[in-house]
Amino acid sequence: MINEDYKAMLGGKSVIRELSEYATARGKEIGYENVFDYSLGNPSVPAPSAFTHAMVDLYEHGDPVSIHGYSPSLGIPEVKDAIAESLNTRFGMTYTGNHIFPTTGAAGALAHAMRAVTKPGDEIITFAPYFPEYQPYVNGTGAKLTIVPADLDNFQINFEAFEAALNPNVQAVLINTPNNPSGAVYSAETLRRLADVLRDKQREYGHDIFLISDEPYREIVFDGGKQAYPAKFYDNTLTCYSWSKSLSLPGERIGYVAVNPAATDADLLVPMMGQISRGTGHNCPPSSIQRGVAKVLGETSDLSVYETNMNLLYDALTGIGFDVVRPGGTFYIFPKALEADANAFCMKAKQYDLILVPSNSFGVEGYFRMAYCIDTDKVKRSIPALERFAREEYG
Ligand code: PLP
Known part of the structure; x- marks a missing residue:
């Protein structure tokens, strides 16, 4: 017999993954550039070239037996x-x-x-x-x-x-x-x-x-x-x-x-x-x-885009009237939803092609998460959609 515990987990798929899959499917309909996908915490900037060079050097000059051993x-x-x-x-x-x-x-x-x-x-x-x-x-x-x-x-x-x-x-x-x-x-x-x-x-x-x-x-x-x-x-x-x-x-x-x-x-x-x-x-x-x-322990990717995006979103959200604690780091922001039911709020946001993650799975009711590890241009283009969403649904 198969393991019932893992089988039961199939019914409780990650909300974040489901939203990301929805965003991908919606992107096929209207072009992914038009979907304001704030679902996944996947870095949007490349690894630093120092890492690439370290790997190339390793592969070119290292001992293959130990590299792959x-x-x-x-x-x-x-x-x-x-x-x-x-x-x-x-x-x-x-x-x-x-x-x-x-x-x-x-x-x-x-x-x-x-x-x-x-x-x-x-x-x-x-x-x-x-x-x-x-x-x-x-x-x-x-x-x-x-x-x-x-x-x-x-x-x-x-x-x-x-x-x-x-x-x-x-x-x-x-x-x-x-x-x-x-x-x-x-x-x-x-x-x-x-x-x-x-x-x-x-x-x-x-x-x-x-x-x-x-x-x-x-x-x-x-x-x-x-x-x-x-x-x-x-x-x-x-x-x-x-x-x-x-x-x-x-x-x-x-x-x-x-x-x-x-x-x-x-x-x-x-x-x-x-x-x-x-x-x-x-x-x-x-x-x-x-x-x-x-070989690159002192390095990071160019992480500055996350701060740029955070500032844009924080200013836009507070300007619209959202209650939001200014993030000190990461590439996430966690504003209070405009209604008590975060799931309903995020469902409505989908109609504006805004993909927001409801807070329930993070152990808090009535908030939502935006992962802004996306292009700054898209963050800017999402702001009118956020304004329209708040005005038309909650104005
Ligand atoms: N812990 C936190 C808070 C995370 O956000 C993540 C990934 O997003 C992980 C752990 C898992 O990290 P990793 O992909 O390095 O295993």
Whole structure:
């Protein structure tokens, strides 16, 4: 008999994917350039030429047997050393290569981090609004995901609700900053307070609580700001990173877990992730891509288009009368819908060829997400459609 649990998941397809498929089909009717598709968080700028050159150089001059050979199961040592050194320089940490576990993107990193510090039946807490894939990621581990309601004023952490949700069964807390879908960048003050609460609760419960920090948007921060480094605030931190967004390499599937050297059992966690891989069938990202990213650790794609698009949309949306928290980073914005039912709101927007994602799957009612990793020209052309939509449906 086939597995009924996975079969049941077929009925609950991702809303974001469905909207993206609709946008593609609509594009075939009216030309995709006329569909204001804000559904998918797929980078719209190319990888930097330094990455292309690094890969060409590797393929032309490297040893083909090792380039295409198996990676050691804990990752290629010189790649891990280079990542550790880059993090130490940028964030004042003390990683060695032994604290770095290369993974297939942030998804692979989260899969290993979660399994390393929880077991089936444990509880993992995260904060709304949150990336909807967290639910299947956590389900796959056998742990239970608990959602803390959002702080709608600024999308930092709702500490009152967080403290109410904490209990001795919580083994890990999952954060994502800069945040998908809100664009919020957790401040140093938020991270300090979070760390204080976690330290208190570790003492009270008499066991570790790990912070799993999902940071694929770390470099996409606006107004010349920087994302404070969460592991700097709390010893028991597993940092999950991906080059999907910063180097525009989502299809190459490359990221890592960095285990804070000050964490409990820090020296065991990466080797344990190697054991977890044996069960997940994951087995390290491709050798060539590990080597390629290690050569361009100081680089990013030209990310400036995201800030340009954010400013255009923020000004347009506030001008129209939307209630919206200005994003500090990412390529998402998360305004309040003009009616309580976000699904109905986004359905109506489709009639104006505006593809907006309702907020329900992010754990918040009555909002919507726009992924503005699209051409600036299209963002500009979408503004009259947004104005018309708001006026005709809600004016
Ligand atoms: N976490 C968040 C918050 C994301 O937005 C994404 C992808 O969009 C991921 C994790 C997964 O990243 P990756 O594609 O690198 O696995």
